Amino acid sequence: MRALLVVNPRATTTSERSRDVLVRALRSAVDLTVRYTERRGHATKLARDAAETGVDLVVTLGGDGTVNEAVNGLLTAAPALGGLSGPLAYRLPALAVVPGGSTNVFARALGMPRDWVDGTSVILDGIRDGRHRIINLGRADDRYFTFAAGLGWDAATIRKVEQARLRGRTSTPALYVRAMTSQFFTGMDRKDPPMSLERPGEETENGIGTVIVQNTAPWTYVGERSVDPNPGAAFDLGLDVMAMRRLNLPGTARTVTQLAWQSSDLRGKQVLRLHDIAEFTVVASRPQAFQLDGDYLGERQKVHFVSVPSALRVIC
Known part of the structure; x- marks a missing residue:
């Protein structure tokens, strides 16, 4: 071999x-x-x-x-x-x-x-x-991802962390928390959610402030603790989505607290969850921070997401 x-x-x-x-x-x-x-x-x-x-x-x-x-x-x-x-x-x-x-x-x-x-x-x-194991992948336009993608708050936080690392900071959970908090209060237009989510044959979901896409669970880890907006996501299924609409402080705090306590039952009018989706498109009225598998990739106004079945053979 x-x-x-x-x-x-x-x-x-x-x-x-x-x-x-x-x-x-x-x-x-x-x-x-x-x-x-x-x-x-x-x-x-x-x-x-x-x-x-x-x-x-x-x-x-x-x-x-x-x-x-x-x-x-x-x-x-x-x-x-x-x-x-x-x-x-x-x-x-x-x-x-x-x-x-x-x-x-x-x-x-x-x-x-x-x-x-x-x-x-x-x-x-x-x-x-x-x-070996055969797994599905996600694809965002022409680029593949293994576990997660994001537009909005999630990706903007990663951008802040990467900027801090270029200045010599060490990547730690505390650095991510500080970047996430700072981005929420100073870097987001929370009153005018800019994104829409479109699915074939379904009504468009408008007024979305941030989007997290999962190809598996969990979405990420903070130290030993998993953070999992969509615990039903899996390598042998389509894509899962957790989107948040208007990022008001009470509702966002409630959602973040539920995630921190590893709740699988996210509630609130601002939360949109979709399971096992073959394809969808996120469209924004202005450029949004964009990440794949934890790497910041610049800003996008439109991204087409597709689940790619039986795409990769993994030895594990």
């Missing part, structure tokens, strides 16, 4: 020594090539090239951003491999994820251990036993 290990050298929970141990462990099971990412978006190219040259397995060592880039590389290689028969997931190399970031939502949602050593053991066992 030929495999590519894509390493983010900035991965927060590993060292050069631990990476060397990982490489030796993987080489005991596969014919391994190791490549280090050099810039944002580099993992996409590395994974796409691997798929197009017949590599059987792509392993990532990094956080959710590295995973997202690698997945997009694999999926954008799919047209070149279109002559192969069978589900999309079987036309592409399998993916394995060694958790190396600060949160690792995708790996944890798959049930992978948080420790990279234990995660590597699971992957080696999966390779030797031929064990």
